[in-house]
Amino acid sequence: MSETRIIKQSDRAKLRDRTDWDRVRNLTDEEVERAAREDPDWEGLLDIDWSKAVLVVPAPKKAVSIRLDADVLDFFKSEGRGYQTRINQVLRSYMEHRRKEAEDA
Incomplete structure (x- = not known):
């Protein structure tokens, strides 16, 4: 389980102030590329051709009241x-499965 870090609203300004934005703005493309390649969170994402990526804006969610055990x-x-969100994903999976069954019938 990941460690939870709680930040009070009053502490947000202090955290924001610690970033050296002038240094960040002055980074070259090569420096950004090198930093990304050294960051394990970016592993496998840097060499993807994003030029054909399509922006998909999800439909807005609807608030409902639902009774669950x-x-x-x-x-x-x-x-x-x-x-x-996880409950929504489970329901979506069920919905898509049932739709596929209906199409195949």
Whole structure:
């Protein structure tokens, strides 16, 4: 499990002030490229041809009230932030599976 770091709103300004934006603005493309290649979070993403990428704007979500069994809700919440998104993903998977079944019939 990743370590959670809570930052108070009053501390955000202090964190923002620690960035040396002049240094960042003056980085060359080569320096940015080198830093990205040394960053393990970018592994496998730098050599992708993004020129044909298509921006997909998801449809806005609708707020609903839904009754869930307590243990189901507890399970999704126990996995951390984003539990509503995960519930939506499970429902979407079910929906797509059923649509595919209907098309194949």
